[in-house]
Amino acid sequence: MGTPEIALSVRSLVEYVYSSGSLESGFRSAAALAEGTRIHQHIQRQYKEGDSKEVYLKTEIPYEELIFRIDGRCDGLLTAGDGTVTVEEIKSTAGPVDQLAEGKEVHWAQALMYAYMLSLERGLPSVQIKLTYVQRGGEQQRSLYRTASAEELAEFAMQTVAGYVRYARLMVRHSAERDGSIRELAFPFPAYRQGQRHFAAAVYKSIAEGVNLFAQAPTGIGKTMSTLFPAVKALGEGKAGGLFYLTAKTVNRLAAQDALRLLLRSGLRLHAITITAKEKACFREEGLCSNDFCPFAEGYYDRVNAAVLDMLEHETLMTQETIAGYARKHEVCPFEFSLDAAYACDAVICDYNYIYDPRISLKRLAEERKRRTVLLVDEAHNLVDRGREMYSASLTKAPFLALQRRYKTANKGLSGAAKAVNGWFIALRKSCGEEGKGEWREYPEELPALLEAFALEAEQELVAPSSAPPEGEEEEAGLLDTYYAVLGVQRTFKTYDERYVTYAEVRGGDVYFKLFNLDPSHLLQQMGKGFRSQILFSATLTPLSYYREMIGAGEADYSLSVPSPFHPEQWQVSVIPVSTRYRDRGDSLLPLSDALKGMTERKGNYLVFFPSYAYLRSVFEVFTEKYPQVRTIVQSTGMKEHEREEFLAAFSPDNAETLLGFAVLGGIFAEGVDLPGDRLNGVMIVGVGLPQVGLEREILRQYFQEQGKNGFDYAYVYPGMCKVLQAGGRLIRSETDSGTIVLADDRFLRQPYMQLLPEEWSRYHRLM
Structure with missing residues (x-):
């Protein structure tokens, strides 16, 4: 075995060794990201002929039994008339530059490492180092200088590596143990389920080839292990450098933890972490x-x-x-x-937003590591709506009026900036007319400048408060929240294109403004670009063409539909041709109650899912009055963690009496919940899950219609039926499970709903 090599960037090295002090407030880092590039470009435009910017440098540093391969791009190389070379490092700062009379050690360290690399590359006896600070949003600028000999720079570089070596040795030792354990690792179950080996092989092939896979695999096949096991194998064989298991809900993160725990008990040595909100x-x-x-x-x-x-x-x-x-x-x-x-x-379990949301994504993930990282995207159907949410941004008028008044005397600059934005909202309210709403293809051109002025004033106030807020932290938090919202809109301006629409609504006494992302596919594709492979899987990617389009599949990406491993006889599927449309719901209460009584005649545990809490409560009241002998539990809004656990724990396989749980479609109990065997004997799904008609859904319908699609299917039918299939998927979780599914809506007997039902549900019989 050769000498172990440690590859890392200059910035990663010096930040590990030299970072010190306290965490800065979140708004500072957000502003730095927004303005850092602009400030660098502003300074670099001042360079004269012979100067260079963004210069790539690299070196190797042997240290005892290790070799460190270090690289990075220094901001600038400046050459004087006498041949003297200066390495410049540019940093933005929220506070006044005169507070940085000595400069930060970590910033000097970064510049010194570049100077060392340059001295080696060019054989320079000494190098001048220039550390330039620029105040964000202002004109203040300050440069600090040092000169270091080649010997001093070499000594500094060795000291820096020495500060990293304990961590490096740990990682080298761990990598050897990990890869050895993966070579010996066997599939943790006695046998693959039907279709599971095929699915796992497709995952491995996709990772090995560096392409993406869109996979629809039925609930109960073991999707978590079917993706994790081949990804871990690819990691041990050097076909991947790490993996992220991405989820939309906490319950899926727990499933991933359980799968990894099982692999660890089987001999795997792996560092895996779960990031919690x-x-x-x-x-x-x-x-x-x-x-x-x-x-x-x-x-x-x-x-x-x-x-x-x-x-x-x-x-x-x-x-x-x-x-x-x-x-x-x-x-x-x-x-x-x-x-x-x-x-x-090696493995990170976290929410989608740590990869796909530009506001939250792990920005320190090095490009080299990113190119070797695999994304396992669980319940990938959620990415469509989550993507729209990530790439949209909104503001309301009220906070700006409040800040205008709050800082009228304490900070006239901030008050004036808030007043200008508030004035824009007043004009917006008038443009909404009598209907109280408006819609535009472009965002108002005058808004970005107003928000930029507000953001600069707000940042200065947050860095150095003008006075103590009378309400303590609450007042400052109000400014901080508004500042974050403004940053979100500013960020969205940069991605705004034909896939966006701007709309406004007058809501009570306030005005709501939103940059609404209609099609997230392009931005999801951009945020996922650069990773080795994305494995996007779910039980409900129906129709697959729709999800490939909306998530941003490329032509080379694979698709896979795994047949159900279960037999049709395990399901007893019925359709009740009752209308659950909003106007008919009053007439459906009694028939649904009677149907629920019929479903629960056989002792067991049952769940019924409704399209809304209001509908749920209406049927619940009728049912419990007519059939008080049936034990019931009800999902409520805003359930705490222990209340959710108590709800699920009630579905015990040895219940002495029948239990009927009332829940909502698309809610916490309709997706990702595992109730195997006799913990769940039957499910009724009321309605076809269509999202509530509203301004945003109608905007989506119109947009896709204009794109030559079936706008109603894209905006309503496909998202709705996804909820239906997820809820029904709670029932059969293993080869030995069986149970009843009742579909309560006459639309299940017609297209397009009928064709979106799984094959194993197609042998239904009609009730009533």
Whole structure:
């Protein structure tokens, strides 16, 4: 075996070794991302002939038993008339530049590493280093200078590598153990289910070839293991460098954790981590997230390296509970800690937005690693609506009026900027006319400049508050929330094209404005670009052509539809030809109640899904009054975690009496819930799941109609039937399961709904 090599960027190296101090408030990093590129370009435009920008440099540094391959792009190389070469590093800052009289150590370190690489490449005896700070949104600029000899730079480079070597050795040792364990790893079940081996082989082939796969595989086939196992095998064989298991809901993340836990018990050595949403991970119940208010943010960078090393040396599967334990031990923010640890892990389980949402995505994921990373996208049908949500942005008028008044005397600049945006909203309200709504293909040209002025004033206020808010943290949080919303709209302006529409609504006394993404396929494709392979899988990618189109499939991407491994006899499917349309729902209450009683005649556990809570409550009231002897439980809005667990726990296989659960289509119990065997004996689905008619759905229908598609199918039928199929998929989870499905709607007997039903449901019989 040759000398182990460690490949990393200059920035990754110096940030690991030299970062120190506290976590900065989130708004600072958001602003830095928005303005960093512009500031670099502004400085680089001042370069004279003979100067160079974005210069690629690389070197190898042997250190004991390791070789470090380091590369990166320095911002500028400046050449003086006497031949002196200066390395320039440009940094933006939210605060005044005179507060950075000495410069930050991590910034100097980055410039010094580039200077070292340049001195080697050109044989220079010394190099001048220039560190330039520019205040975001202002004209202030300050440059700091140092000169270092080649010997000093070489000593600095060795010291820097020495600060990284413990972590590097850990990763080298772990990689060898991981790959060895993967070679010996066997499929963790005695046999593959029917169709499961074919699915797993398609996943492996797609990863090996570096293409994407759109796979529809039935509920119960074991999709989680069918994707994880071949992806892990590809990782051990060097065909992939890491994997992300992406989900839309917590329950799917738990399933991925369980699958990895099973593989670990089978001998796998792997670093896997679950990223939990910030609000759930946070130790603080309230208050702003900054070092001024949180002891876990204060001094974070002084402790996080030790925390990461400690956890990686002792853990394999790092769940929310595991991360919280080490975060408390080392007194670091659990959320930021999980992100820092994720960059070191082989497998990351997280929400879609860490890859596809430009506001949240893991921006420090190196391009080289990204090219070797596989995305396993669970329940990929959710990406369509989630994509629209990620790439849309909205504002309301009320916060700007409140900020205009709040800062009238304390900060006239901010008050004036808020007043200008509020004035724009007043004009927008008038343009909405008597109907109180408007729709445009283009966004208003005057808005970006108004929002940019507001964002600059807001940032300055957040960095250096003009006065103590009378309501404490709540007032500052209001400014911060509005600032975030403005950044979101500014970001969306940059991607706005023919796949967007602008609309406004007058809602009560407020005005709502939205840049609405109609077709997320292009941006989903862009955000997924650069990864080795995306495996997009679900039980409900019907029709497959629609989901390929809406998620952004390329011509070379594979498609796979795995037949159900279960026998048609395991289902007893019935259709009740009752109208559940909104105007007919009053007449359907009694027939549905009677049908539910008929379904539950045989003792067992049953679920009925409704298109809305209001409809659910109406049928529930009629049913419980007429059939009080049947035990019932009801899903309610905003259920807490323990309430969800109690609801599912009620579906026990040894219940002494029949249980009927009332739930909503598309809700937390209609997707990703596993109730095998006698935990669930029957399901009734009321309605065809069509989304409620509203402004956005009608805009979508019109848009796709204009594109030559069936607008009603794209906006209503396909999303609705996806909910139906997900709910029905709760029933049969294994080869030994059996049960009843009742489809309550006359539209199930007609096209296009009939053709969207699974083959195994096609042998239905009609009731009534």
